Amino acid sequence: xxxxxxxxxxxxxxxxxxxxxxxxxxxxxxxxxxxxxxxxxxxxxxxxxxxxxxxxxxxxxxxxxxxxxxxxxxxxxxxxxxxxxxxxxxxxxxxxxxxxxxxxxxxxxx
Numbered sequence: 001x002x003x004x005x006x007x008x009x010x011x012x013x014x015x016x017x018x019x020x021x022x023x024x025x026x027x028x029x030x031x032x033x034x035x036x037x038x039x040x041x042x043x044x045x046x047x048x049x050x051x052x053x054x055x056x057x058x059x060x061x062x063x064x065x066x067x068x069x070x071x072x073x074x075x076x077x078x079x080x081x082x083x084x085x086x087x088x089x090x091x092x093x094x095x096x097x098x099x100x101x102x103x104x105x106x107x108x109x110x
Contacts, residue, residue, distance in 0.1 A: 030087065044082065048071075
């Protein structure tokens with residue numbers, strides 16, 4: 001019997017490590033400033049929980065039961081967009097080629 005060797009594909013982020021943190025086999029990327037993300041998450045969840053605990057019951061009874069439903073949908077949308085932007089790769093802006101840089105310099109100089 002021969003042993004079957006399983007080779008794992010090496011990802012780009014493993015070859016060229018940067019200052020970002022990768023989780024879930026590279027599907028989730030966190031920036032260097034994790035504290036800002038946690039602070040933002042705390043502020044959004046904290047203020048929304050206070051709103052849902054104290055204001056929503058009053059608004060649902062005295063104004064309309066649609067207000068808490070709309071607030072929950074809005075909260076879920078905000079959280080989804082926060083997580084999507086926090087865990088995605090922003091990409092890289094490539095530098096201009098020397099010919100492009102010379103052309104841009106000529107355009108600016110006129």
